[in-house]
Amino acid sequence: MDIKISDKIKYVGIDDIDIDLFENQYPVKQGISYNSYLILDHKVALLDTVDQKKEKEWINNLLNTLNGRSIDYLIISHLEADHAGCIKSIVSLFKDITLVGNIKTFTMLPQFITINEDVKKLVIKENETLNLGEHTLRFLLAPMVHWPEVMVTYEEKEKILFSADAFGKFSALINEDDDWACEARRYYFNIVGKYGIPVQNILKKVSLLDIKIICPLHGPILKENLSYYLSLYNIWSSYIPEDKGILIVVSTLHGNTLKIGEYIKEELIKKGEEHVKLYDLSHADISEIVEDAFRYDRMILLGVSYDGGLFIGMEDFLIHLKMKAYQNRTVALIENGSWAPCANKLMQAYLENMKNITLIKPFITIKSTIKESDKIAIDHLLEGIAVKK
Numbered sequence: 215m216d217i218k219i220s221d222k223i224k225y226v227g228i229d230d231i232d233i234d235l236f237e238n239q240y241p242v243k244q245g246i247s248y249n250s251y252l253i254l255d256h257k258v259a260l261l262d263t264v265d266q267k268k269e270k271e272w273i274n275n276l277l278n279t280l281n282g283r284s285i286d287y288l289i290i291s292h293l294e295a296d297h298a299g300c301i302k303s304i305v306s307l308f309k310d311i312t313l314v315g316n317i318k319t320f321t322m323l324p325q326f327i328t329i330n331e332d333v334k335k336l337v338i339k340e341n342e343t344l345n346l347g348e349h350t351l352r353f354l355l356a357p358m359v360h361w362p363e364v365m366v367t368y369e370e371k372e373k374i375l376f377s378a379d380a381f382g383k384f385s386a387l388i389n390e391d392d393d394w395a396c397e398a399r400r401y402y403f404n405i406v407g408k409y410g411i412p413v414q415n416i417l418k419k420v421s422l423l424d425i426k427i428i429c430p431l432h433g434p435i436l437k438e439n440l441s442y443y444l445s446l447y448n449i450w451s452s453y454i455p456e457d458k459g460i461l462i463v464v465s466t467l468h469g470n471t472l473k474i475g476e477y478i479k480e481e482l483i484k485k486g487e488e489h490v491k492l493y494d495l496s497h498a499d500i501s502e503i504v505e506d507a508f509r510y511d512r513m514i515l516l517g518v519s520y521d522g523g524l525f526i527g528m529e530d531f532l533i534h535l536k537m538k539a540y541q542n543r544t545v546a547l548i549e550n551g552s553w554a555p556c557a558n559k560l561m562q563a564y565l566e567n568m569k570n571i572t573l574i575k576p577f578i579t580i581k582s583t584i585k586e587s588d589k590i591a592i593d594h595l596l597e598g599i600a601v602k603k
């Protein structure tokens with residue numbers, strides 16, 4: 215794929231459309247790209263390798279772009295396997311190469327690969343630079359955006375930010391569409407969502423730079439309207455809702471609880487709510503539900519009591535929310551149980567363990583199927599959660 219950055223800076227990454235689950239957990243029907251970049255100056259620098267699964271094809275791309283030149287530096291932005299999977303091969307192919315990373319990079323590197331002690335290493339510190347000729351790389355540490363050793367690199371001549379996992383998204387470049395935010399949001403909240411404060415820290419650092427292009431490790435190269443992407447990252451990493459809307463999340467065995475969810479959805483639309491989404495936990499992709507839980511300001515959970523606990527799906531969802539630091543939202547609880555309802559109490563315990571969650575009271579209990587008396591209680595609850603017109 216011919217992706218143009220500039221005369222001296224080349225895209226040498228690779229699409230993976232064979233993958234079904236990224237990190238063996240997130241469905242990626244449109245695949246994913248492992249981005250990698252080459253700076254051809256007096257010295258040649260490679261910014262990151264790719265997943266080992268795509269090694270053969272990637273090395274072929276790389277050698278074609280090098281056109282007989284060697285590589286002087288390999289910048290290691292991040293050691294996760296989707297980017298560092300071919301370091302060993304690069305070191306064997308280019309014997310004189312220098313690996314560039316920070317102290318944490320080189321502490322963690324031996325956990326993943328064994329390389330000869332003779333391989334040259336350049337340990338950089340915050341804000342240090344590396345001159346390649348006309349181009350100069352400035353390194354900014356970005357710990358916990360997504361792992362401890364992550365760093366981003368700013369190229370001063372062409373004003374390019376190589377942003378590691380930040381500003382990345384799901385989808386192979388060949389399948390890229392115009393809606394960047396949809397898959398970038400799902401990627402952000404599921405992969406980097408827990409690390410809002412570290413993301414805020416790197417946003418503060420890069421706000422001091424004049425950036426013309428952002429080159430992430432996944433997804434498209436961002437060349438225009440950069441304030442749009444930066445402002446979304448600011449919203450997401452601040453845990454502020456992006457939109458006003460209500461997410462209805464249902465666990466259901468035989469469909470009775472789903473019917474309650476459908477009733478609620480209709481009533482909310484009648485009340486003029488513009489964004490109402492309903493998910494059945496048994497069928498929806500949990501990473502989509504997590505994405506929307508963070509996107510919107512309010513959520514209604516419909517849990518089913520099952521064997522004295524929560525019916526599967528809801529428990530998993532709440533564990534995901536806790537893991538990703540869900541906070542600053544309003545939540546209403548409805549339980550369904552036929553003889554000993556306990557779901558509200560269990561869902562409440564999870565939510566009270568999260569930061570700044572407003573629980574709408576009273577919680578509602580429904581016995582098996584929705585009845586007219588339940589509708590009255592639900593209508594009262596919806597008055598408390600719907601946007602006042």
Ligand code: FEO
Nearest residue numbers: 294296360379431
């Ligand atoms: Fe794309 Fe954290 O690896």
